[in-house]
Amino acid sequence: MQSRRALAGCGTMKHRTLALALALIASPAAAQQAEEDARIYLDRIAALDDAGPQLNAVISVNPDAPREAGEAEAAGLTLAGRTVLVKDNIETAELPTTAGSLALAENFTGRDAPLIAALRANGGVVLGKTNLSEWANIRDNSSTSGWSAVGGLTRNPHATDRNSCGSSSGSGAAVAAGLAWAAIGTETNGSITCPASINGVVGFKPSVGLVSRTHVVPISSTQDTAGPMTRSVADAALLLSAIASEDEADAATVGVPRRADYHTGLENFSLEGVRIGVMRNQVGNREDLTQVFDTALADLEAAGAVLVDIEFEPNNEMYGDSFAVLMFELREEMGKYLASLPGEDMPRSLADLIAFNEANAEAEMRWFGQDLFELAESSTDREAYESAKADAVRIAGEETLDALMAEHQVNFLAAPTRGPAWTTDLVNGDNFNGRIGFGSPAAIAGYPHLTVPMGDIEGLPVGISLFGAKWADFEVLQLGAAYERVRSATLPEPRFGPWEPAAR
Template sequence: MIEKPLEIEEWIVEKDISALQTAMQEGIVSSEDLVQACLQRIRKYDRKINSVLEINPDAIEMARSLDEERQAKGSRGPLHGIPILLKDNIDTHDKMHTSAGSLALAESIAPEDSFVAAQLRAAGAVLLGKANMTEWANYMSSTMWSGYSSRGGLVLNPYGPGELFIGGSSSGSGASIAANLAVAAIGTETSGSIISPASQNFLVGIKPTIGLVSRSGIIPITHSQDSAGPMARTVADAAIILGALTGVDERDPATLSSVGRSYRDYSQFLDASFLQQARIGIPRFYYKDLDEARLAIVEEAIRTLKEKGATIVDPVQLPFCENTEWDWEVLRYEFKKNLNDYLAGLPEAVPVHSLADVIAFNERYAERALKYGQDILIRSEETSGTLTEQEYLDSKTKNIEISRSQGIDHVLQAHQLDALLFLGNEEGADLAARAGYPVITVPGGYAATGVISEDGRTSKGPQGITFVGTEYSEPTLIKIAYGFEQATKHRFPPKLD
């Protein structure tokens, strides 16, 4: 019989969901033990990285209740009693706030759970707290620093606080799980906001196909690209969580497209042997700006995939994407409409009920709220909010046609590929985001050197290898990512002491 560990706070480090479930099932630890250990680690380490915005005051009681339920009725499934953090733009109808990092919504209590939160509760997860994030999911200011919010301050990368890039906008979700402050977290992405911080923090991140996971109850940017998704330390954990999040939600019509194409259990696709039949394309055009250290990580990943039996098609071209000047008009137009709809549903006590109210609130409290300005909010407010403008319609059509039929789908079909390979958040996440297609990133290597960008960010540190596929190809992407992960095991935890 394995005895209960004396120092659970240290014992939980890097433990995956399967190991924790086994320990709870055998009575070695309880969900309450896990929650207490996470809270202890947050108190001990989060002052260095500022990743957790607030703790759920009911988390311990939730864990106790789930422990009692396990004893009386058995486990609900793999997430029973598992502590999970949620990004601060995901509604929870409890004692926690949902603010997207803004002062304007700092006291806002959601009138009901988001679909994502409700699914996690039903699966038996403990909603441990809210993770800090880039304010308004980095759709506020063109000079906003990734990981900063006026409500929560700046999130730092645990692998090099103050030195390494954190990634955004799910920065707190990434930093907290990298530092083992919870078992996993839920992030959200419009374009790169799961993939970027997952890559920069040696995590697995999945941005699902638009329609696989409901967006109801999530503070929005754009219904064309937004999605919630798991951020975890292993592909297996991310796959388990993804299954818990899926389902049709009448409040989000996009989920109707998932009927017959979604799964409640993605762990069935943890098949490392799939690499022996996988066909993966190498879009070298998108590697042209990589420095020597990061390019070496990509080349090593390609060698590993070849060694494991994958067929590598190198290079492949996406000519229309490569010669396209992308714009961001879909986001600018949809943000006003979507945010106004969300804010209109908040209680009267909340001080803002429209984008115009948010801008006015920020101006009123400019010293605290406008460290980086709000030019993006102002530009979005200039639109009609009706989504009838020709500029918007043309931009949306262009995004879909070029990223899908003249982009990802074109090259996958032309070469009979299962996926494309990119480094971290370099172009691939944005290309997939415009298409509404899935992306998965997995730890790929550590760049010991890097270059400094114009805004002072360094490219060194953890790097993810990212796989992009067509719509609802999550099963295939999970197989490829799992095979690569098992062959490499690049992840290691940060040193926090």
């Protein structure tokens, strides 16, 4: 792993408003708690990420974060100086944005992505950048989640020999390890919710269009979104309130039914009479996971929810169509992003990235190749792409999620998110159990998906997924917060060591 780049001073003053500066003069003592919290988080990163178990969840830190946190708290802004770690495919002005690849190791754009500008405007502080599955896990079919050439291998705080899932692996592991108040991840299909579930934290993939994607290293303009990863649903809603905003440069965000905030009113939601569809075919065949899920369902039912069992198998055409969309959009959107970079001698196309990897194969392709990059480079049939996109979105949204909720007269759907973390194996790659979970329809159609910790299997966390209609983000967050209040399971604490069988 390359040494962490701690870069001071770059671009921080331009984020300080006149109101913030005046507030500091008026009440300098008010900043003490947020400033101290930021220092504690930096110390924890040094102790747990750089040393100790060496989680490798964080790629770079912002040493100015304590001062910025104090200033934001004193200004009385919404997030009050809370510190946030940002997945390293999202641009921040003071740190490079690498997507985990050596091809972008010197990608100092000096720009804030609009979602980061919104974070700062609401009193949030960038503490640093998190490791990720390189290129958000779209380079090769045989990848190992959580590995990047820049950051090395992210380790799961609950079992350091087990996987942290991807691609927002560093964000999930960092929140679980208490390295920041919260983190921001990105998802195309499962990249927020899987690492959140496997690391035992809350992850929320919002409806596509709530959060800007400008200056975020892309995969798909149809499916990409950023979202919060936190230790509670209330914190996820608060962070979403700060980063959700319209961006004229991202057409998907314009004119959407966005709330003024997503964190006010969570505590008033009652489960009494709420109808929830239980996706029985997506529970999988693990008896231990079924038992944990059934306990979560019993908690919901005891609080008044009405559970409706649903037996359903998705139309598999959706997956093939979605894959065709991702391949076509990866080439186009990556080319647009790379062309926008202000630095010299930067890659400007997906073809440039392929060539870079070939020229640096020992560092970049020791463990897996780039077959998806190569396939995307040859995916140029626009007519086939447009047809696949229309079919995928229709099947996933109208014919799956909307149809299920209408037919069974339910407001929400529920399923386990994933099974427990698998043993990391760089030689053989990931070991997903594809029979568990129901996240793909929400990812493909751009609907909200929330995962909340529901317990563990032998000390390894597992989460419950909650789904709702497009733009029903607030309602899904209300349901998740209500479940947290009635959850009977005791959640595991990170052990910061290799997995061991639980004592009986």
